[in-house]
Amino acid sequence: MNGPEIHVEVAPALHLFVPAARRGGATALATDGASTLGHVIESLGVPLTEVGALVVDDREVPVSHIPSAGEHVSVRAVERPQRVPGAPLRFLLDVHLGTLARRLRLLGVDTAYESTDIGDPALAARSAAEKRVMLSRDRGLLRRRELWAGAFVYSTRPDDQLQDVLDRFAPELRPWTRCTACNGLLREATKEEVADQLKGGTQRSYDVFAQCTACGRAYWKGAHHEQLEAVVERALSMRPQDG
Known part of the structure; x- marks a missing residue:
């Protein structure tokens, strides 16, 4: 990817999904300028089922957000207890x-x-x-x-x-x-x-x-x-x- 560069920080609870080099603080990541933030997070190895809030420069965004150059992305883990709306839990x-x-x-x-x-x-x-x-x-x-x-x-x-x-x-x-x-x-x-x-x-x-x-x-x-x-x-x- 040679598009806009963003900075991604992954919550400690999700570190097992990402390479060691991307653990800890925010790391630079080049995007293609067209893929959604959800796709970018999955490309790091993190299943979206494990992602709670996606916070970009202090505002929460959906997985469909298209990253822009210089954005700081905080990938948070699912909050517990997790509520699954729309059907009885099974x-x-x-x-x-x-x-x-x-x-x-x-x-x-x-x-x-x-x-x-x-x-x-x-x-x-x-x-x-x-x-x-x-x-x-x-x-x-x-x-x-x-x-x-x-x-x-x-x-x-x-x-x-x-x-x-x-x-x-x-x-x-x-x-x-x-x-x-x-x-x-x-x-x-x-x-x-x-x-x-x-x-x-x-x-x-x-x-x-x-x-x-x-x-x-x-x-x-x-x-x-x-x-x-x-x-x-x-x-x-x-x-x-x-x-």
């Missing part, structure tokens, strides 16, 4: 985030998940069709224009991923109300209704059951319940306190 996760999907469902958060790699175009189209926030570590996917909304998952550790999503979006939590396998809603069930899914020991040891209204899977407080309870308790403790 998520779509790609094939690499299965554990996070199950944990969000455990907490009662409406979470769709693709267990196979259906490709970026299909994921983006589903995000748009169902008005779901796309969660992914794939920066290319998050740059697709047809996405309804998206967010980068910053960690590779499921515990940290869950904490990050809860902190960023503050979804309503309704633990133990969704099927961790298919995202369907759960209902109370009798032992007789789920008897065909129970082994002898389970039939003798448990009397309280739930069943998915979508796929029919049965649930009870089995051997892993304490581990799941710990996940739920940690998540509930993170919720903002009233007052």
Whole structure:
């Protein structure tokens, strides 16, 4: 690019997306004089899903702003908690985030998940069709224009991923109300209704059951319940306190 030179300062929270030479203070960047500021920011490696306000010489501008020579651009991170207008908050996760999907469902958060790699175009189209926030570590996917909304998952550790999503979006939590396998809603069930899914020991040891209204899977407080309870308790403790 040999057009107007601008000065760009990227918020510390977004430094992982940009080359080391552009971290810290404002750095000079040549533009082509025609591309939008959003395009310029993406060319640095920052997905627009992670950008909050774009401030040019102390005034906030849209991503469609065409930079002029000498402008100072401050790229800020998304404010938290992030509000997603226009639809109930619900998520779509790609094939690499299965554990996070199950944990969000455990907490009662409406979470769709693709267990196979259906490709970026299909994921983006589903995000748009169902008005779901796309969660992914794939920066290319998050740059697709047809996405309804998206967010980068910053960690590779499921515990940290869950904490990050809860902190960023503050979804309503309704633990133990969704099927961790298919995202369907759960209902109370009798032992007789789920008897065909129970082994002898389970039939003798448990009397309280739930069943998915979508796929029919049965649930009870089995051997892993304490581990799941710990996940739920940690998540509930993170919720903002009233007052």
